[in-house]
Amino acid sequence: MSDVAATAEHTVAAGRAGRFAALGDAGIRSVGPIVLALVAGAAILLALGRNPIEFYGDIVEGGITRTTGLQDSVTRMAPLLLIAAALVVVFRANIWNLGIDGQFLLAAAMVAGVGRDLDRALPNGLALGLLWLLAAAVGAVWTIVPAFLKARYQVNEIITTLMMTFIGINVANLFIKGPFRDFESTNVPQTSVLPVEQRLPDIPGTSIHVGIVVALVACVLVHFVMTRTAFGLRLNVLGANPRAATHFGLSVPRLVMVSFAVSGAVIGLAGAAEILGVWGYVRADWNPAFGLIVVPLVFLARLNAIAVIPFVALLAVLSIGGDLAARRADLPNDFLLVLVGLILLFMAVTEYLGRRRALGASYLTEGLVAALRRRKRP
């Protein structure tokens, strides 16, 4: 009796220890690259003659401790989270939608372009709802060409989505300078401005608009769909092995088109959140370029739409605080790009080391191991 209990206890303990070990392992693999990137970034700052401790201190001040810092960061999280949720859908299917900026900007431009007129014609709530839908539709439409080329001819979607981004940015500008231009405003072409009281309401007691709630709901929803539904399973199968998906009788082209459209739609929502919540208009040549900086976070979170939330929070702080830090250090605000690139590189390397360890092999490459062995034997 006590034997059984002891065994059971032992199993539970072992299971718990295993789970802790797995969690710790995942933690190291996720947080490690960020720490390494911050250290390497500090070295670059030093080389440029800037004080890295001051720089990082300014990031913390600007992104968290300054009066509006934390609220600004949470506000910035809304579009980033929506983009991350959208990327989880396609990346799980092993599809590279890198046309994020084009889908985002076009949706934002359309929302800003028709926003004020629609708001005057319809009750505020209905107008805002329609604008969210419009943004989703625009984002989805902009994925059709790359999705079709991928589904039909297996053309590499990385290239086509990037091309569509460059086109989308210019199309958005054409609309802003043409049909959507509001001539009553400044000399720089821009759309009409949605009045502040007509935009998304703030969460009571803060200056954070409700877009963050929409984004969090979207993350939970995406997580549920990807882990608990047949559609999610199909996408996972497609991502794991397209040939297996075909043998299962799944229509791979249709899955490609649908997952592309879903991700485009959610990225469109990100555009709506930024315009309806923060700006109220779009100026010509405005491009926050959120796209590629979200990509590494989605991988760090192991394609998990819930786990991505803390990473996005960190990115939002880096992005908001980075503005202040760059201004004080008299540098362009592109340090974030370096950091994100470094995170990706270190992530790839960490992944490699982890894989080696899992296989029971050494951290060293085969060639190095062979070389070391040779040296040991004189």
Add this chain to the structure above:
Amino acid sequence: MSKVLTETFLTALVAGGLLAGVPLLLAALGESISERAGVLNIGLEGMMLLGGYVGFSGALYSGFTWVGFAAGIGAGMFVAVFMAVLCVRLGLDQIVVGIALTLAAEGLTSLLHGAILTERPRLGAVELVTIPGLSGIPVLGRSVFSQHLVVYLTLGLVIFTWWLFRSTNAGLNLRAAGDKPSALDAAGVSVVATRTWAVLATGALGGLGGAYLAIVGAGTFEPFMTNGAGFIAIVIAMLARARPFWVVVGALLIGMSLQLQTALQVASIDVPIDVVNMLPFLAVIVVLLLFGRRAYLPAALGLPYVRGSR
């Protein structure tokens, strides 16, 4: 439309197309080498940018254009070393590493530009080599046959690459590394070494392309100045199915559409700049839609080679 086909318009178009086409040509030529060997080098944009920055700085501080070009080649190869070690040697994901290198190079060159080149210096006009005789051809002779020496060198490189692919063992090895790496391994040639050389060659050519863009094309360095040229070059290499002469055709056509704005201004035709800016990308998409099924990619493209795995 008659005013479109004037001499000045054609000169502006062709000369501008060559100016914008040569960096694309160099980068696409490099990309076709690494694609043949099975490495999809998404970091090309980063190689061009760092090549542009370092090349420009080299030319600026040394006072010699050639030092700049050499520095650009070195910078491109520096980025390529990361690609070679991480992707070829360690077998990490080529796309993740490629994006990482491009992002890091974008951020780094912008930071360096903001921290060091605060005065926004410019280089003087570069020395052109005029081919006697041919440059006397009416209308286009002057604009086509009076170029920087690098342009002629590039054409030489195209022919060399064609010969390399077509009639050398090295070319055969490259192709095998991309199509059937296990066969190359069985034949006793190192897949890793072959691919490493290919990636380094890509870096050198991409860096040279970026340096040309900065030194000859713009005469200065601007952050993000490649503006997607690296990605266009990847598409050109794909569509040309890694055949050097088609790379030339593609690069020059896209180069011309990049320069249409200037040429149209010369002909005093007003087209919104946004339309002109997206033309090269639009052209690529249209070509892909029309000829997409014919885009050639080696069988083992993007896959790391692990000996003994199936």
